[in-house]
Amino acid sequence: MKACWTPTARCCTSDRAAAGPDENRKAGRNSLKISRSKAKDMVRFSSRLIVAAALTAACAAPACAQSYRVGALVVTEPWIRATPPGAVTAGGYLTITNRGATPDRLLSVDTPSAAHVEMHQMSMTGGVMRMRPIAGGLVIAPGQSVVLTPSGERHLMLVDPKHALRPGEHVPAILHFAKAGSVRVSFIVRAIDARITPPMQPMAGRPMAVP
Amino acid sequence: MRRILLTAAGLAVVAFGFAAYEFEAHGPQPAAQSSLPLGGTFHLVDQNGRPVSDQDLHGKPTVMFFGYTYCPDVCPTTLTDMTAWLKALGPDADRLNMVYVTIDPERDTAARLRTYLTAFDPRIRGLTGAPQAIAQAAHDYAVFYQKVPVQGGEYTMDHSTIIYLIDAQGHTTDLVQYGTPRDQVVASLKKLLHPA
Numbered sequence: 001m002k003a004c005w006t007p008t009a010r011c012c013t014s015d016r017a018a019a020g021p022d023e024n025r026k027a028g029r030n031s032l033k034i035s036r037s038k039a040k041d042m043v044r045f046s047s048r049l050i051v052a053a054a055l056t057a058a059c060a061a062p063a064c065a066q067s068y069r070v071g072a073l074v075v076t077e078p079w080i081r082a083t084p085p086g087a088v089t090a091g092g093y094l095t096i097t098n099r100g101a102t103p104d105r106l107l108s109v110d111t112p113s114a115a116h117v118e119m120h121q122m123s124m125t126g127g128v129m130r131m132r133p134i135a136g137g138l139v140i141a142p143g144q145s146v147v148l149t150p151s152g153e154r155h156l157m158l159v160d161p162k163h164a165l166r167p168g169e170h171v172p173a174i175l176h177f178a179k180a181g182s183v184r185v186s187f188i189v190r191a192i193d194a195r196i197t198p199p200m201q202p203m204a205g206r207p208m209a210v211p
Numbered sequence: 212m213r214r215i216l217l218t219a220a221g222l223a224v225v226a227f228g229f230a231a232y233e234f235e236a237h238g239p240q241p242a243a244q245s246s247l248p249l250g251g252t253f254h255l256v257d258q259n260g261r262p263v264s265d266q267d268l269h270g271k272p273t274v275m276f277f278g279y280t281y282c283p284d285v286c287p288t289t290l291t292d293m294t295a296w297l298k299a300l301g302p303d304a305d306r307l308n309m310v311y312v313t314i315d316p317e318r319d320t321a322a323r324l325r326t327y328l329t330a331f332d333p334r335i336r337g338l339t340g341a342p343q344a345i346a347q348a349a350h351d352y353a354v355f356y357q358k359v360p361v362q363g364g365e366y367t368m369d370h371s372t373i374i375y376l377i378d379a380q381g382h383t384t385d386l387v388q389y390g391t392p393r394d395q396v397v398a399s400l401k402k403l404l405h406p407a
Contacts, residue, residue: 083330084290086326087287089282089283091283127389129369129389150284
């Protein structure tokens, strides 16, 4: 049975390391837990189809956060807003937490699903929205989280998506950090009206508990 | 330069309008619906290539937003908001014009708007036109917009995100700020549809 969408992002596991035997063992344990729970469900419902549907729904739910570790950084819940037909840009969002003692920077993002990815700073003054590229990369201060969220102060912009991005789809990408190195992540595409935080709420630099 | 000055003057008008509106809304003696000194004649085309003037919108109240389809965040959010407002209004929504005017007419052709807007409520009309016609409409509504070059010879747009509520006679009666809670906007739209 299909447990999740990509080999790099195990559904509903709390953490997934870019590399590292400990993390992989942890992921394995979680997979085992899922397998046991699946087996129970199968007995309960006597139907593989029902379980498959339930798992798919659970994976697609916003609460099913994806986390990726790279060095001292934790990247949580990368997602992209679905695009209207013909759209040449798409908004990308995620949270990066720095558990280390030194600052790091997100230098660039690569994805085969778009021509390129830009990092933008957004401001709203007197009802006027201004958007500028983030020069020198996105800084993640030690002990802090940077939250990229719809209508927030920062977002990723995928330019020229190769095709219309539909909800439920997964977009593979590599995040390149100055110190921590690179990490493969999978952005889930959420509905065009998806929002996780109120508009223009200042989120930068707010400490955040990480599991 | 002239456009910047005009726009600055326009923004001052909007600021004044907001102040006047705030007083109106929260002052000790709420008066009948007033109108703001915004708007004017325009001649644009919709996403199907049909000419649309300000006169064509009269007879129904109008909700108007200025944006562009290359916009990754604020504009699709506003279009999903507009879609949600129409849904919340139920049958009343058919008595409203919902209009999305591009401030990027060079890239937002009628054909592009037609394709793009299929993701939203079909009652939302997209308007584009000659750059000069868009500039005039933006000026009349005190809308600020400006090209910002980015890498690769492309550009993004800085732009006003205010939403205009216009009565059936074409008078701008209210302004909605980006991010206003849905219930509050729907209440304003009901007031626009059923003025006291």
